[in-house]
Amino acid sequence: MKTLQVIIVEDEFHSRETLKAFLTEYCPQVELVETASNVEEAIEKISSLRPNLVFMDIELQTGTGFDVIQQVKHLDFHLIFTTAFEHYAIKAIKYSSIDYLLKPIDLDELLAAVQKVNALIASESRQHMLENLLTNFQISNPENRRICLSTAEGMEFIPANHISFCEANGSYTDFHLTDNRKLVVSKNLKEYETLLADMNFMRVHNSFLINLDEVKKFIKSEGGYIVMNNDKQVSISNSKREEFMKRMGI
Incomplete structure (x- = not known):
């Protein structure tokens, strides 16, 4: 050593x-x-x-x-x-x-x-x-900050507004980016929920933390789900619907 x-x-x-x-x-x-x-x-x-x-x-x-x-x-x-x-x-x-x-x-x-x-x-x-x-x-606006993500290949520095949503994957977190890339990071979703709390992110499900600026539409039928700008679908818990709709101004 x-x-x-x-x-x-x-x-x-x-x-x-x-x-x-x-x-x-x-x-x-x-x-x-x-x-x-x-x-x-x-x-x-x-x-x-x-x-x-x-x-x-x-x-x-x-x-x-x-x-x-x-x-x-x-x-x-x-x-x-x-x-x-x-x-x-x-x-x-x-x-x-x-x-x-x-x-x-x-x-x-x-x-x-x-x-x-x-x-x-x-x-x-x-x-x-x-x-x-x-x-x-030095950046006053949190949404302009870059997050350092440690992946199997190395370190990636991603602007927070380039994140579409984060998905729980056991003790890992999958970052789905606006350019349709996916990064797998060896920290759980709860850590990123805390880290991104002062940005426009919301935990809408046990498995999903989404960037509200990247929401394309909300489908109320079939139990309800969210479609992101990259056309990927995200589940929403019943207990989170009211808060989600309020934050989206629906």
Whole structure:
């Protein structure tokens, strides 16, 4: 297993020391090469040491973790954010498939995040993930954000408004896109229902989460179903009909 060279960017002494202790004791694949406590120090150390992985507090003494990412020239590292609260930026982070840990850091969640980085270490997508994160963070309209979807072939960055509907497929989710492509992603539908909650998406059935902007028509007969703009049919639960019709202005 390849050693992960790690930099911790954290301005709180206790949080920094706790993370250092966890990594030293429980993550033998990690080599802690440096720490930083402010934006300027973080930029200098990341740029000169070129780590594989950076743990980054969102709020720092002289700015934010996003200030660091915007000013580092080489986005060739994996990133795990740390934060003490549900930060306004968490949504942009989730869209971009970047991990984050809530403080106080839970050891099991930390180990899972490091294991995920190990699995991705050979991937060439990390620069695209960080660039996508910066783009999503700067976009005020959620519908214009791109979602990072991890498929068997690699990472795909899809504008949210290019999603027609999502379909449950066991512990997987099938993304049906407006160009008629289908992407299979190894997360369940509930995760995407939460992620897309502030966009114009609705869970209309246990198996379906739809983009309401992509609805072509609603057929009331035969138990009722929805036809999307790509002419695919989606089931609707009786319990969801009233909410669906209200949101569609019917």
